[in-house]
Amino acid sequence: MFQNRMEGLALALPAAVFAAIVFLVPVGILLSEGFRAEGSWTLASYASFFESDLNRTVFWRTLKLGAIVTAVSAVIGYATAYSIVTLPPTARGRMIGLVVMPLMISPVARTYAWIVILGRTGFVNETIVWLGLSDTPIRFLFTETAVFIGLLQLFLPLMILSLISALENMPKDAVPAARVLGANWLQVFVKVILPLTKEGLVIGGTLVFTGSLTAYITPAILGGSKVLMLETLLYQRVTVANDFASASIIAMILMVMSFSANLLLKRLATARNKR
Amino acid sequence: MFKKLMASGVALAALSGAAQAADKTLVISVYGFAQDAFKEIVYDPFEAQCGCELVVETGNSVERLAKLEARKDDPEIDMAVMSTHDALSASRKGISQSIDVSRLSNYDKLYDIAKDPLGDNLAVGYTFYATSIAYRADEVTIESWADLFQDKLKGRVAFPNVSTNQGPPALYMVGKAIGDDSADLKAAIAEVAKNKDDIVTFYERSSQVAQLMQQEEILAAPIGRFAWGAYAKMGFDMAWATPKEGQTGGMNVMILTKGAKNEDLAYEFMDFWLSTEVQTKLAEALVDSPANSEVKVSEEIAENLTYGAETVESLQLLDPAVILDNRETWLSEWNAQIGQ
Numbered sequence: 001m002f003q004n005r006m007e008g009l010a011l012a013l014p015a016a017v018f019a020a021i022v023f024l025v026p027v028g029i030l031l032s033e034g035f036r037a038e039g040s041w042t043l044a045s046y047a048s049f050f051e052s053d054l055n056r057t058v059f060w061r062t063l064k065l066g067a068i069v070t071a072v073s074a075v076i077g078y079a080t081a082y083s084i085v086t087l088p089p090t091a092r093g094r095m096i097g098l099v100v101m102p103l104m105i106s107p108v109a110r111t112y113a114w115i116v117i118l119g120r121t122g123f124v125n126e127t128i129v130w131l132g133l134s135d136t137p138i139r140f141l142f143t144e145t146a147v148f149i150g151l152l153q154l155f156l157p158l159m160i161l162s163l164i165s166a167l168e169n170m171p172k173d174a175v176p177a178a179r180v181l182g183a184n185w186l187q188v189f190v191k192v193i194l195p196l197t198k199e200g201l202v203i204g205g206t207l208v209f210t211g212s213l214t215a216y217i218t219p220a221i222l223g224g225s226k227v228l229m230l231e232t233l234l235y236q237r238v239t240v241a242n243d244f245a246s247a248s249i250i251a252m253i254l255m256v257m258s259f260s261a262n263l264l265l266k267r268l269a270t271a272r273n274k275r
Numbered sequence: 276m277f278k279k280l281m282a283s284g285v286a287l288a289a290l291s292g293a294a295q296a297a298d299k300t301l302v303i304s305v306y307g308f309a310q311d312a313f314k315e316i317v318y319d320p321f322e323a324q325c326g327c328e329l330v331v332e333t334g335n336s337v338e339r340l341a342k343l344e345a346r347k348d349d350p351e352i353d354m355a356v357m358s359t360h361d362a363l364s365a366s367r368k369g370i371s372q373s374i375d376v377s378r379l380s381n382y383d384k385l386y387d388i389a390k391d392p393l394g395d396n397l398a399v400g401y402t403f404y405a406t407s408i409a410y411r412a413d414e415v416t417i418e419s420w421a422d423l424f425q426d427k428l429k430g431r432v433a434f435p436n437v438s439t440n441q442g443p444p445a446l447y448m449v450g451k452a453i454g455d456d457s458a459d460l461k462a463a464i465a466e467v468a469k470n471k472d473d474i475v476t477f478y479e480r481s482s483q484v485a486q487l488m489q490q491e492e493i494l495a496a497p498i499g500r501f502a503w504g505a506y507a508k509m510g511f512d513m514a515w516a517t518p519k520e521g522q523t524g525g526m527n528v529m530i531l532t533k534g535a536k537n538e539d540l541a542y543e544f545m546d547f548w549l550s551t552e553v554q555t556k557l558a559e560a561l562v563d564s565p566a567n568s569e570v571k572v573s574e575e576i577a578e579n580l581t582y583g584a585e586t587v588e589s590l591q592l593l594d595p596a597v598i599l600d601n602r603e604t605w606l607s608e609w610n611a612q613i614g615q
Contacts, residue, residue, distance in 0.1 A: 054610045119490045139430060141492065142476040221483075224476040225436045228614055239337045240438040241606060 034249040049249050055233070062230040063257065065144065066212040069151045073159040073208050074201060081163035082193070096164065099157050107154055111221045114150050115141060118222075142224045150218040155211045159204035166200020167193070198269040205265045210258040230254055299327035301540040304343065304355035306527075307333035309562045316556045321547050327540055336361045343370045343532065353535040354545060358440055360598035362398040362528045367599075371530040373397055378542045381549040381567060386587050389526065389566040393595060398528035401548060402563035405581040405590055406444050407522040409488070409506050410495035412514035417495060419518050420445075420452035424466070429473040433484050433496040436477040437464075437609040444523035444593050445497040446605075451520040458597045460605055468612035477613065488513075500524070500581045504561050507579065524581065524590045527563075558582070 034045050049055050084095045102110060117123050118140040125137035140146045170193070178192045194201070219229040228236070234250040237243045305313070310333060322329050332339065336357050343352060347370055357365070365371045373396045376382045382390070382399070389400030410417045415427050423432055435441035443460065450456045450463035467474070475493050478484045481502040487493045489509055498506075506513045529545050531538070547553060554567040564581040565572075572582065581587065 054614050115486065116490065119492050121491055139475070220479075225438075225479065225614065226471075226476060236438060239335055241603065242337050242341055 030248050058228045058233050066209050069212045070209045073156045077159035077163045080160050085167045099160050111218045142226050146222040147219050150222045151212045155208040158207040162200045162204030166197035170196045202265045202269050206262045209261045301537050302330045302352045304332045304339045304352045312560045312562045350532045353537045354541040359526050359595040362530050363595040366397045372533040374531050379546045384567045384569045386568050400526045400528045400566045403526040405500040405522045405524040408516040409498050413512040414494045417516040420448040424470045431494045433478050433493045436479050448523050504579045521591045
């Protein structure tokens, strides 16, 4: 397309310079703060960050909720995606539209809706009391359960969409063939569907996990300061204590967690391939 | 190829070209709340009066303070409003300078506590608010700050986070109620920690408490009087507690930046904001309770404000220096006992 590579690069240069100046350099400066103490490079700030009980609790809680949300959304995602791809084309289009719809609503609105639904006088509690499962309303708001529900609802569509496209690319005869050859549904899933759609699972899993790690609004509104997550702790460090050093440490931890999750999922996918 | 490189360079330069400033410009830094009302009552009329351009920067206190500090040697902001303890922090960081109060014609009309809250005329108060407990009078009675932890309120009460402006004063009053009002707030934090499973949430925004109250999730919460208007309209039997330990609160002040480039305009603006006319309008719009003692408002308006010499004098305000010096300790104590 271009006479030589240099012309192509020249056209990309403004964007590259712009990204470097307004994004890479500031992020680099901010993140390097965490490795500096009294003018020299050190990991001491990270060590002292993990010495605090609160920071450790928050770190494990973030990791745990991210992992559970990813796992649960994979289970629900496979079931939903499989039932959608087996529909006739028009119905499939409509169903995909329904899956995409929540993504068009602001996370703030979606999260606020949960405050109403999960509240004492909300739909969930009224049902529980009406069914006689509990005499008094159960407190969901500002618990890990509420944050889990909010995050799951927020990111499940991403998992479903990734799995739909993976399942659509799967050879149509694979599942019937496995069934004819006597595999039960569990065997079909583990030996046929899973290996053929692992790419989709890796993409969906990474999106859901990194999304859960970095979502701010949902844990802030549904968890509050009683269920601090790394991102809400980061916000607290910056806005309350003006402590950019701790904030950059948290930011770095979040980035490392996201990249590791992606690498881990990819590893799992390839390991299965070899077998 | 070289031409293409040049072209992209020009495009980049055009992007970074900044707009030129007007001849007479005043730059102020304020809280982000009620900006529509401020524009109508303060900013637009002031621009008309001074024939200048007013540039308004908004944000939360920490953000704005960080920005002021970053531009300390070449300040772009001429005057700022903030809480008393943030103003004290600003003066300790060398961001602000003493205000020549003789240049403020409305200064003498201010309530005494607003005149020189930090000493050395480092700040002038323009509004204050009471903090007490809003509660459902049909469900509970509250006569003391310790009543927040009564049986009827287990699982039905919210408390301000220590990081909010309401947090430390509310903790201070809880401390008083349990007989220990030392500045480290240790006893009060321990008392809250003991009851933390019975507290629905430690709120960070006053709008959040209003929603929880409206949803009947909670029956009581310590709040700032500036938020009371929303509660009175909820259709419940809401009451504003007058606990036996008293009410607490906070004050917001104006500061003048050291090395401000438009000092004269800044003085003119501060004086305008403190004038009886502007303070009355701000009070009537339920934006800010007046610090100007000559402001007269109807009983209905006064009901929603922190208004009148008697109320103002009864407020047990935390010393800004105490807040500033202890804030980090409170936060770590709080996080250790309550945050996890």
